Amino acid sequence: MNASAVILREMRAEARRPFTYWSRVLAGGILLFAATAVMQGDLGTGVGIFGALNTLLFLSIWIIVPLLTADCISRERREGTLGLLFLTPLRAPSIIMAKGLVHGLRGASYLLTALPAIIIPFLLGGVSPSDLGRAALLNFSAVVLALSAGLLASTFSIRWSRAVLTSALLSGSLAVALPAWHCWLLQSAVDRLEIQWMLLTGFGGKWSVGTPGALIAAAQVSMASVTFFILVVFLAFFSTPFL
Amino acid sequence: MAIEPPVIVPAVQTFKLTRTYGAMIALNALDLTVNKGDLFGFIGSNGAGKTTTLRILATFLTPSGGTAKVLGHDVVQDADAVRHVIGYMPDFFGVYKDMEVTEYLDFFGACYKIPSAQREKTVNDVLELVGLTEKRGALIGALSRGMQQRLGLARVLIHDPQLLLLDEPASGLDPRARIEMMAILQELQRLGKTIIISSHILSELQTLCNRVAIIEKGKLIYSGPVDGARTQVGAGHVYWVRVVDDSPRAIEILKAREEVLEANAVDGQIKLTLASQDTDPSFIADVIVKSGFKLTGLWEDELGLEEVFLRVTKGETQ
Ligand SMILES: Nc1ncnc2c1ncn2[C@@H]1O[C@H](COP(=O)(O)OP(=O)(O)OP(=O)(O)O)[C@@H](O)[C@H]1O
Ligand SMILES: [Mg+2]
Numbered sequence: 001m002n003a004s005a006v007i008l009r010e011m012r013a014e015a016r017r018p019f020t021y022w023s024r025v026l027a028g029g030i031l032l033f034a035a036t037a038v039m040q041g042d043l044g045t046g047v048g049i050f051g052a053l054n055t056l057l058f059l060s061i062w063i064i065v066p067l068l069t070a071d072c073i074s075r076e077r078r079e080g081t082l083g084l085l086f087l088t089p090l091r092a093p094s095i096i097m098a099k100g101l102v103h104g105l106r107g108a109s110y111l112l113t114a115l116p117a118i119i120i121p122f123l124l125g126g127v128s129p130s131d132l133g134r135a136a137l138l139n140f141s142a143v144v145l146a147l148s149a150g151l152l153a154s155t156f157s158i159r160w161s162r163a164v165l166t167s168a169l170l171s172g173s174l175a176v177a178l179p180a181w182h183c184w185l186l187q188s189a190v191d192r193l194e195i196q197w198m199l200l201t202g203f204g205g206k207w208s209v210g211t212p213g214a215l216i217a218a219a220q221v222s223m224a225s226v227t228f229f230i231l232v233v234f235l236a237f238f239s240t241p242f243l
Numbered sequence: 244m245a246i247e248p249p250v251i252v253p254a255v256q257t258f259k260l261t262r263t264y265g266a267m268i269a270l271n272a273l274d275l276t277v278n279k280g281d282l283f284g285f286i287g288s289n290g291a292g293k294t295t296t297l298r299i300l301a302t303f304l305t306p307s308g309g310t311a312k313v314l315g316h317d318v319v320q321d322a323d324a325v326r327h328v329i330g331y332m333p334d335f336f337g338v339y340k341d342m343e344v345t346e347y348l349d350f351f352g353a354c355y356k357i358p359s360a361q362r363e364k365t366v367n368d369v370l371e372l373v374g375l376t377e378k379r380g381a382l383i384g385a386l387s388r389g390m391q392q393r394l395g396l397a398r399v400l401i402h403d404p405q406l407l408l409l410d411e412p413a414s415g416l417d418p419r420a421r422i423e424m425m426a427i428l429q430e431l432q433r434l435g436k437t438i439i440i441s442s443h444i445l446s447e448l449q450t451l452c453n454r455v456a457i458i459e460k461g462k463l464i465y466s467g468p469v470d471g472a473r474t475q476v477g478a479g480h481v482y483w484v485r486v487v488d489d490s491p492r493a494i495e496i497l498k499a500r501e502e503v504l505e506a507n508a509v510d511g512q513i514k515l516t517l518a519s520q521d522t523d524p525s526f527i528a529d530v531i532v533k534s535g536f537k538l539t540g541l542w543e544d545e546l547g548l549e550e551v552f553l554r555v556t557k558g559e560t561q
Contacts, residue, residue, distance in 0.1 A: 005353035013341050080337030083303065084398070087326055088354035 002090065006098035010072075014106065027064065028113035031056065035117040046126020051202030053121065054135050057114045058201045061142040062175040065107040069150025070167035072099045074157040096236040100151055100229065107143040130215055131202065137218035138182070138200060141225040145174045148225075148232040155236045178221065185217040252315040254279045254406050254437040255300060259309035262295050262461075269295045271461040272309065277439060277454070279405075282432045284452035284469075285441040292461040293441040294334055297408045300439075301331035314405060330399030334410040338391055340384030344375060347383055347394065348401055355402040369397040373427055389420040396427065407431065407438045413447070425451050480520045484513040485540035486531060496534050502526060512540075 014020050034056055035049075073096070076082040085095060118135075121127060153167035179196035190196050197203065255277040262270040270292045277283045287293050298304040299311055302322040310317060316324040339347060345366055352362040370376045373393040378386060386394065392412060399407060409428075413421045425447055428438055442448055448455060449469055456466040465472050486493050494513055497506045505516040515527065524543070531538045 002354065002356055005350055008353075009339070009342070009346075009350050012346070013339065016341050076337075080333075080335060081339060083333065084336060084351075085354065086303075087301070087329075087331055088351065088402075089323070089326075089356060090354050 003094040003098040003101075006085075006090065006095055007102055010099060010102040011105075014102065020106070023064075023068075024109065024113055027060070027110050028116075030060075031114050031117040035120055046121055046124050047131075047202065049121035049124065050118070050127045050131070050135075051198075053114075053118055054139075055197070055201040055203040057111070057118065058139060058142055058197075061107065061110070061139060062146050062171050064110060065103070065143055065146035066150040066153070066167035066171040067164065068106055069099075069103045069147055070153050070157075070163040071160050072103060073151070073154040074160065074163040075154075077158050078160070091237075093233050093237045096151060096155065096233045100147060100233065103150065104143065104147050107147060111139060111143065134215055134218045135202070137215075137222045141178065141218075141222045142175075144222075144225040144229050145178060146171050148229045149174055152232050152235065178225075181224075182217060182221050185220055186214065252279075253277060253312075254281065255311070255313055255439065257296075257300075257309065257311040260296070260299065260306055260311050261308035262292075262299060262304065263307045269461050270299075270306075273458070273461065273463050275456060275463060275466060277437065279437050280432070280435065281437055281439075281454050282428065282452050283437070283439045284448035284455040285439055285458070286448065286455055287441075287458040290460075291458045293458065294410055295461075296458075297331070297410050297439070297441060298333075300325075301329060301333075301408055302326055303331075303333075327402075328404055329406045329408055330402070330404035331408045332395050332399045332410060332412055334414065336395055338383050338394065340382070342383055343379075344370070344381055344383060344386070344394060345379045348397055351398050351401050357402065365401060365403075369400045372400065372430070373397045374423065389416045392416060392420075392424070393427075396424075400431075405435075405437060407436055407440075409438065409440045411442055412440060413442060421447065480517040480522070481544035482515045482517070482524055482527060483540070483542050483544060484515055484527060484531065484538070485511075486513070487537040487539055489536070493531060493534070493536050496530060497527070500526070500530065514544075 031053070035053055073082070076085075082095075086092075122132060149170035150167045153170055154163050157163035157166060176193060179193065179200045182200050183190050183196045186199065188199070190199070253276050255275065257273050257275045260270055260273040260275070261268070273292070273296065275296070285293050285296070295304065299306050299318060300313055302318050302325050305319055310319075312318070313325045314328050316328070318325050339350075342350070348366045348369065349362055352365055353359070357365060367376070370379055373396050375390065375393050375397060378390060383391065383394065392415070396409075396412065399409075412428075413424050416424060428440065428451060432438055440448070440452070452469060454467060455469055455472060457464045457472065484493070484497075490508055490511070490513055494506045494508060497503050497513065497515060502517055502519070502522045503515060504518040505514075507514055517524065524541075528538055528541055531541075
């Protein structure tokens with residue numbers, strides 16, 4: 001597999017797109033603004049603020065990442081550049097992997113822009129390192145799943161609108177499935193979505209600190225997400241999208 | 244011990260190659276042979292099956308029946324080997340508009356696993372060959388159509404394939420760019436490449452190609468040297484005559500001869516169609532002079548490939 005050529009090309013192309021820069025500035029700005037707004041509100045210190053910001057971040061991952069990824073393959077198919085790649089020794093899994101990696105990195109860079117805002121409540125106290133670890137693992141899972149949704153939608157679409165719509169639907173379903181499953185892992189079967197989300201993100205101070213196995217559940221969720229991503233790559237292999 | 248004669252593998256050989264789309268037969272048992280070193284013209288009206296054939300040879304499409312071999316490799320069973328030895332330029336292809344010319348070629352070089360130390364030289368060489376050296380740093384989106392077409396040709400050459408499959412590479416180019424493209428193809432043939440080119444610009448294929456195939460409704464009508472195509476459609480029995488004054492009467496006299504099938508005035512000259520290809524045309528001059536006309540010209544009609552094509556295909560499209 002010589003995916004490195006595609007990775008380099010994709011990174012270069014993304015770097016040249018003005019949208020990449022501005023969307024990052026925008027995301028960082030919104031989160032900082034939210035942070036100040038939240039801190040002026042009546043959420044108490046530490047855990048409350050952390051939960052609110054983390055929820056915002058978690059939510060935005062399901063929206064931003066699929067949006068960024070949805071057109072990465074369909075666009076090449078639409079513009080007739082994908083077929084030329086298949087003339088070379090490149091095969092579908094390498095292409096999907098490469099694109100997944102690059103757009104995963106982009107997703108991760110959004111997480112990084114959020115870091116300063118998230119770190120403030122941590123410094124205010126009340127949030128334990130284990131909470132932070134859990135949040136990181138769960139956000140990572142969200143990125144991987146949202147990425148899979150975008151890639152899957154892109155593999156089976158040609159039109160931009162269809163790719164984006166499918167990825168939004170897929171991403172939405174995963175955003176419901178993940179918290180439900182997470183809750184089930186924590187052995188607290190809650191059937192109301194907002195409570196599931198609260199347990200996942202710590203919104204309203206409903207951090208499940210003290211719940212036994214919370215960190216393990218987060219790790220399990222992460223591993224499952226990565227497995228899901230690998231499955232998506234395999235699925236794409238069988239679709240072998242030609243010209 | 245007997246010495247076995249060397250087996251000459253043709254560049255392309257198809258056997259009863261067939262492709263259907265539902266009930267529609269796009270290719271109908273095509274038997275085609277292209278020899279190594281040929282600059283092979285592939286001619287047919289819209290929908291004749293040119294693109295379909297080239298896509299099958301490029302492993303982009305699987306045949307519904309029959310076989311096709313490219314330099315000895317089967318296009319279905321041995322697709323990877325085929326892709327390695329061909330350079331395919333589709334009729335429509337996209338380019339990454341946000342890349343620079345050299346980046347683009349370097350990218351494809353990397354996809355073909357050309358070692359990076361060697362890549363720079365390869366990229367420079369192909370740029371030189373297609374005459375894009377001056378545009379090496381330009382963004383592809385800013386190139387003209389003709390330059391993008393040249394870039395497409397450069398891309399096809401990056402892994403030094405033996406066989407080039409070019410689907411209407413000159414379409415959309417202005418006359419100068421077309422002539423330049425043809426010159427590049429001739430240079431490539433000189434470098435030992437086998438080239439199959441499909442095109443509608445027949446007059447250019449005529450001087451460019453050493454062999455042509457004409458297909459119609461997915462069936463092969465002719466394959467062989469350009470001259471052979473002329474003979475097959477009965478060229479070589481049309482002559483042009485020019486006389487001083489009174490050509491209507493000369494036409495009458497010529498028409499009276501039994502060797503003459505048809506005679507009429509075209510642009511102040513007389514176009515003469517003989518009844519048989521074997522007739523010795525020297526009688527024409529005889530008759531004209533003996534009837535008291537001043538003969539100022541007599542020449543054989545150079546039937547262009549275009550006319551050959553029109554006669555062979557009867558203008559049918561599907
Ligand atoms: N994907 C397809 N589905 C159905 N029919 C098709 C498809 N592709 C080609 N055909 C049909 O197959 C026939 C041959 O098409 P092909 O593209 O090979 O013609 P062509 O000789 O390249 O024509 P042109 O000079 O217009 O490029 C046409 O009648 C076309 O309608
Ligand atoms: Mg065509």
